[in-house]
Amino acid sequence: MKFVSWNVNGLRACLKKGFEDTFRALDADFFCVQETKMQPGQAEFAPEGYTEYLYSAEKKGYSGTAIWAKQPALSVRYGIGHDIHSHEGRAITLEYPDFFLVNLYVPNAQNELARIDYRMQWEDDLREYLHTLDGQKPVILCGDLNVAATEIDLKNPKANEGNAGFSPQEREKFRQLLASGFTDTFRSLYPDRTGAYSWWSYRFNARQNNAGWRIDYFLVSNRLAPRIQKAEILPDILGSDHCPVTLEISL
Secondary structure: OEEEEEEOOOHHHHHOOOHHHHHHHHOOOEEEEEOOOOOOOOOOOOOOOOEEEEEOOOOOOOOOEEEEEOOOOOEEEEOOOOHHHOOOOOEEEEEEOOEEEEEEEOOOOOHHHOOHHHHHHHHHHHHHHHHHHHOOOOEEEEEEOOOOOOHHHEOOHHHHOOOOOOOHHHHHHHHHHHHOOEEEHHHHHOOOOOOOOOEEOOOOOOOOOOOEEOOEEEEEEHHHHHHEEEEEEOOOOOOOOEOOEEEEEOO
């Protein structure tokens, strides 16, 4: 079974940059996107053979997530079970007979960590939510998690130490999430690979110089880890400041 996750940085803009061609070429069973920046009906995209699940932020042109699934879900949940996190369109959970799929766009801590307190609350509430799901059936989690986990997950770790996305607080919460029973699928296959990034700033020719960050992930419940077949980052696919990441797993 094939899963794709991509922060498109505005679905309407990405549709003008080849999104439909990429969608067809990747031929995923589940195609998850983050940062749609749109309300329902604002984009003309309805791929044949897929069911659409869309969760928009209340604020127009901001945040938002979506999933296109070849198989309709048994149930769908929006948010992570706390009202404080239910206004920015950041989480969709689809239930299937043998697993949950959770698509996330994690809040950015912002410049000078202006939103770090909210981010910490999100992390704790998310971990509690995922623990509840995992107690029922295995979880596949994907999305823009807005954290580079280790020094090899970004080009310039020393220069970015303490910045949003590479603060000790955010990295510790990611470690806690993994310790609670989850596997980073890419690192499980490539524990020491460097230069593997999924986001690049639009400034300073960062993408051309591969001065990036790996902040887009697929995590799975530990008991699914032996079933991982492939986990890839696709930096040659353009259309956003992020690139797609993929997971193939036997389910």
